[in-house]
Amino acid sequence: DAGVIQSPRHEVTEMGQEVTLRCKPISGHNSLFWYRQTMMRGLELLIYFNNNVPIDDSGMPEDRFSAKMPNASFSTLKIQPSEPRDSAVYFCASSPAGYEQYFGPGTRLTVT
Protein backbone atom coordinates (compact mmCIF):
# COMPACT_ATOMS: atom_id res chain seq x y z
CA ASP A 1 0.00 0.00 0.00
CA ALA A 2 1.23 3.48 -0.81
CA GLY A 3 2.04 5.65 2.15
CA VAL A 4 1.57 9.39 2.39
CA ILE A 5 2.92 11.04 -0.73
CA GLN A 6 4.42 14.52 -0.70
CA SER A 7 5.79 16.68 -3.47
CA PRO A 8 8.16 18.18 -4.16
CA ARG A 9 10.78 16.50 -1.95
CA HIS A 10 13.02 19.53 -2.16
CA GLU A 11 12.20 23.14 -2.95
CA VAL A 12 14.62 26.03 -3.19
CA THR A 13 13.11 29.44 -3.77
CA GLU A 14 13.91 33.09 -3.35
CA MET A 15 12.43 35.28 -0.67
CA GLY A 16 9.12 36.73 -1.74
CA GLN A 17 8.15 33.86 -4.03
CA GLU A 18 5.06 31.73 -3.57
CA VAL A 19 5.61 28.12 -2.52
CA THR A 20 3.05 25.33 -2.75
CA LEU A 21 3.57 22.00 -1.05
CA ARG A 22 1.39 19.03 -1.93
CA CYS A 23 0.19 15.98 -0.05
CA LYS A 24 -1.77 12.85 -0.90
CA PRO A 25 -2.89 11.07 2.29
CA ILE A 26 -3.30 7.33 2.67
CA SER A 27 -6.57 6.21 1.09
CA GLY A 28 -9.33 5.83 3.67
CA HIS A 29 -7.72 8.07 6.27
CA ASN A 30 -10.04 10.86 7.37
CA SER A 31 -7.58 13.05 9.27
CA LEU A 32 -4.72 15.03 7.78
CA PHE A 33 -2.04 17.04 9.52
CA TRP A 34 0.64 19.47 8.32
CA TYR A 35 3.79 19.77 10.45
CA ARG A 36 6.99 21.79 10.27
CA GLN A 37 10.25 20.43 11.65
CA THR A 38 13.30 22.51 12.56
CA MET A 39 16.31 21.77 14.71
CA MET A 40 15.35 24.52 17.14
CA ARG A 41 11.66 23.78 17.58
CA GLY A 42 11.28 20.11 16.61
CA LEU A 43 7.96 19.04 15.09
CA GLU A 44 5.25 21.69 15.21
CA LEU A 45 1.64 21.08 14.18
CA LEU A 46 0.52 23.71 11.69
CA ILE A 47 -3.01 22.63 10.80
CA TYR A 48 -5.36 19.68 11.24
CA PHE A 49 -8.14 18.62 8.85
CA ASN A 50 -10.88 16.12 9.63
CA ASN A 51 -13.03 14.89 6.75
CA ASN A 52 -11.52 17.64 4.57
CA VAL A 53 -12.57 20.39 6.98
CA PRO A 54 -9.94 22.51 8.79
CA ILE A 55 -10.47 21.92 12.50
CA ASP A 56 -7.47 23.63 14.06
CA ASP A 57 -5.19 26.10 12.30
CA SER A 58 -3.83 27.73 15.44
CA GLY A 59 -0.33 26.51 14.58
CA MET A 60 -0.17 28.36 11.28
CA PRO A 61 2.51 30.96 11.97
CA GLU A 62 1.16 33.88 9.97
CA ASP A 63 -1.33 34.91 7.34
CA ARG A 64 1.35 34.13 4.79
CA PHE A 65 0.54 30.45 5.38
CA SER A 66 -2.63 28.85 4.07
CA ALA A 67 -3.78 25.27 3.61
CA LYS A 68 -6.57 23.64 1.69
CA MET A 69 -8.03 20.17 1.37
CA PRO A 70 -10.41 20.21 -1.62
CA ASN A 71 -11.04 16.46 -1.43
CA ALA A 72 -10.13 13.40 0.60
CA SER A 73 -7.08 12.60 -1.50
CA PHE A 74 -5.31 15.94 -1.80
CA SER A 75 -4.10 18.82 0.34
CA THR A 76 -1.86 21.83 -0.24
CA LEU A 77 0.12 24.11 2.03
CA LYS A 78 0.93 27.47 0.50
CA ILE A 79 3.36 30.13 1.68
CA GLN A 80 3.03 33.54 0.05
CA PRO A 81 5.31 35.43 0.23
CA SER A 82 8.04 33.12 1.49
CA GLU A 83 10.76 34.30 3.87
CA PRO A 84 14.14 32.79 4.84
CA ARG A 85 12.80 31.89 8.30
CA ASP A 86 10.28 29.57 6.62
CA SER A 87 13.16 27.24 5.71
CA ALA A 88 12.37 23.88 7.32
CA VAL A 89 11.14 20.39 6.54
CA TYR A 90 7.37 20.26 6.10
CA PHE A 91 5.59 16.97 6.75
CA CYS A 92 2.11 15.84 5.95
CA ALA A 93 0.63 13.03 8.07
CA SER A 94 -2.66 11.16 7.84
CA SER A 95 -4.59 9.11 10.35
CA PRO A 96 -7.45 6.62 10.07
CA ALA A 97 -9.06 7.49 13.38
CA GLY A 98 -7.06 10.26 15.02
CA TYR A 99 -4.67 8.05 16.99
CA GLU A 100 -1.73 6.75 14.97
CA GLN A 101 -0.40 9.28 12.50
CA TYR A 102 1.51 8.17 9.41
CA PHE A 103 4.00 10.67 8.06
CA GLY A 104 5.07 11.36 4.52
CA PRO A 105 8.71 11.73 3.49
CA GLY A 106 8.60 15.51 3.84
CA THR A 107 9.45 18.52 1.69
CA ARG A 108 12.71 20.26 2.50
CA LEU A 109 12.14 23.96 1.84
CA THR A 110 15.01 26.40 1.51
CA VAL A 111 14.21 30.08 1.08
CA THR A 112 17.17 32.23 0.11
Added chain:
Amino acid sequence: GQQLNQSPQSMFIQEGEDVSMNCTSSSIFNTWLWYKQDPGEGPVLLIALYKAGELTSNGRLTAQFGITRKDSFLNISASIPSDVGIYFCAALGAGSYQLTFGKGTKLSVIP
Protein backbone atom coordinates in the same frame (compact mmCIF):
# COMPACT_ATOMS: atom_id res chain seq x y z
CA GLY B 1 1.87 23.13 28.30
CA GLN B 2 2.31 19.39 28.10
CA GLN B 3 5.85 18.14 27.62
CA LEU B 4 7.50 14.78 27.15
CA ASN B 5 10.94 14.32 28.67
CA GLN B 6 12.78 11.82 26.51
CA SER B 7 16.08 10.29 27.55
CA PRO B 8 18.79 9.74 26.79
CA GLN B 9 19.32 12.50 24.26
CA SER B 10 21.86 10.37 22.41
CA MET B 11 23.59 7.04 22.79
CA PHE B 12 26.43 5.13 21.21
CA ILE B 13 26.28 1.35 21.46
CA GLN B 14 28.07 -1.66 20.06
CA GLU B 15 26.30 -3.79 17.48
CA GLY B 16 24.53 -6.62 19.24
CA GLU B 17 23.84 -4.71 22.45
CA ASP B 18 20.37 -4.02 23.79
CA VAL B 19 19.07 -0.44 23.94
CA SER B 20 16.57 1.20 26.25
CA MET B 21 15.08 4.67 26.06
CA ASN B 22 12.14 6.27 27.82
CA CYS B 23 9.71 9.15 27.96
CA THR B 24 8.14 10.67 31.02
CA SER B 25 5.58 13.36 31.58
CA SER B 26 3.79 15.13 34.41
CA SER B 27 0.53 14.73 32.45
CA ILE B 28 -1.60 11.66 31.83
CA PHE B 29 -1.89 10.37 28.26
CA ASN B 30 -4.20 7.81 26.68
CA THR B 31 -2.05 6.78 23.73
CA TRP B 32 1.72 6.44 23.39
CA LEU B 33 3.47 6.13 20.04
CA TRP B 34 7.08 5.45 19.14
CA TYR B 35 8.55 6.66 15.85
CA LYS B 36 11.91 6.30 14.13
CA GLN B 37 13.24 8.97 11.77
CA ASP B 38 16.10 8.38 9.35
CA PRO B 39 18.01 11.32 7.85
CA GLY B 40 16.04 12.97 5.07
CA GLU B 41 12.91 10.94 5.75
CA GLY B 42 9.71 11.29 7.71
CA PRO B 43 9.04 9.65 11.07
CA VAL B 44 7.98 6.02 10.72
CA LEU B 45 5.55 4.58 13.25
CA LEU B 46 7.10 1.65 15.12
CA ILE B 47 4.69 0.82 17.92
CA ALA B 48 1.37 2.17 19.19
CA LEU B 49 0.18 1.64 22.79
CA TYR B 50 -3.40 2.24 23.94
CA LYS B 51 -3.76 0.79 27.42
CA ALA B 52 -1.92 1.41 30.68
CA GLY B 53 0.41 -1.48 31.41
CA GLU B 54 0.31 -2.70 27.82
CA LEU B 55 3.50 -4.35 26.56
CA THR B 56 3.79 -4.61 22.77
CA SER B 57 6.50 -6.05 20.53
CA ASN B 58 7.40 -5.47 16.91
CA GLY B 59 10.28 -7.74 15.98
CA ARG B 60 13.28 -6.77 18.09
CA LEU B 61 11.41 -3.76 19.47
CA THR B 62 9.38 -3.83 22.67
CA ALA B 63 7.50 -0.90 24.16
CA GLN B 64 5.42 -0.48 27.29
CA PHE B 65 2.71 1.98 28.30
CA GLY B 66 3.44 2.89 31.92
CA ILE B 67 0.88 1.94 34.54
CA THR B 68 0.59 5.56 35.71
CA ARG B 69 -0.09 6.63 32.07
CA LYS B 70 2.69 9.19 32.46
CA ASP B 71 5.54 7.27 30.90
CA SER B 72 6.60 4.78 28.26
CA PHE B 73 9.78 2.98 27.31
CA LEU B 74 11.18 1.43 24.16
CA ASN B 75 13.68 -1.42 24.11
CA ILE B 76 15.64 -2.61 21.11
CA SER B 77 17.29 -6.01 21.45
CA ALA B 78 20.43 -7.15 19.63
CA SER B 79 21.00 -3.85 17.83
CA ILE B 80 22.14 -3.81 14.21
CA PRO B 81 23.60 -0.98 12.10
CA SER B 82 20.26 -0.16 10.45
CA ASP B 83 18.82 0.72 13.87
CA VAL B 84 20.74 4.01 13.59
CA GLY B 85 18.42 7.01 13.60
CA ILE B 86 16.42 9.28 15.85
CA TYR B 87 13.68 7.72 17.94
CA PHE B 88 10.76 9.89 19.06
CA CYS B 89 8.09 9.21 21.60
CA ALA B 90 4.73 10.87 21.11
CA ALA B 91 1.56 10.86 23.15
CA LEU B 92 -2.12 11.79 22.90
CA GLY B 93 -4.38 12.97 25.68
CA ALA B 94 -8.01 11.95 26.03
CA GLY B 95 -10.11 13.23 23.15
CA SER B 96 -7.13 15.00 21.63
CA TYR B 97 -5.80 14.86 18.09
CA GLN B 98 -2.64 16.83 18.84
CA LEU B 99 0.45 14.69 19.38
CA THR B 100 2.95 15.84 21.99
CA PHE B 101 6.47 14.81 20.93
CA GLY B 102 9.63 14.10 22.87
CA LYS B 103 12.83 15.73 21.64
CA GLY B 104 14.19 12.43 20.37
CA THR B 105 16.97 9.96 21.16
CA LYS B 106 19.73 9.80 18.59
CA LEU B 107 21.03 6.24 18.35
CA SER B 108 24.41 5.38 16.88
CA VAL B 109 25.46 1.75 16.46
CA ILE B 110 29.15 0.92 16.24
CA PRO B 111 29.74 -2.14 14.02
